Amino acid sequence: MKKVIISVLGQDRPGIIAAIARILFENDGNIENVSQTSLQSEFAGIFIVAIPDILAQADLEQRMATALDGMDLQVHIKPVEARHEADMPLTVESFIITTRGPDQKGLVARVTEVIARHNVNVTNCQAVFKGGDDPNSNIMIYEVDIPPETDQQELFGDLRRKGAELNLQVSIQHRDIFEVLNRI
DSSP states (O other): OOOEEEEEEEEEETTHHOOOOOHHTTTTOEEEEEEEEEEOOOEEEEEEEEEETSSSSHHHHHHHHTTTTTSSSEEEEEOOOOOOOGOOOOOOOEEEEEEESSTTHHHHEEEHHHHHTTTOOOEEEEEEOOSSSOTTOOOEEEEEEEEEESSSHHHHHHHHHHHHHOEEEEEEEEEEHHHHHTOO
């Protein structure tokens, strides 16, 4: 089996995931990871799928295009490239960074620049922007993996300084604590 990553974009409607899963199942594919969301009225999904070695990527693309015809979806498939173990940090600590404050152009760019400068990887990012100046209406949540060589206090200080500059409330919690406090 080889792995591919499939991204799917289009107007949201019921049945998109069911149609994609059916196509993959019928082609002996196994969905290993999926991340899907609806942003306003748009569907966005990313699937990591193991497919048989004998199934050519072009054949899978054609089969998906045929099966999804009429759903007005954009589908992109690419092979998952193997990473060398030496390229991946042995251990990381996962944190949740939450910002609250007025919506403004460049907000995500300015916060993620601080995160990237410290060699920290954003593994998930979510935004709820409703516009206006109500700090409780505009929330960004960044899930990050911090490698052991990163000075966490320096990172957290830089984030708080950037937050003050942007009129944001910044909260930083270890993932384990965040999950305990936000358990439903």
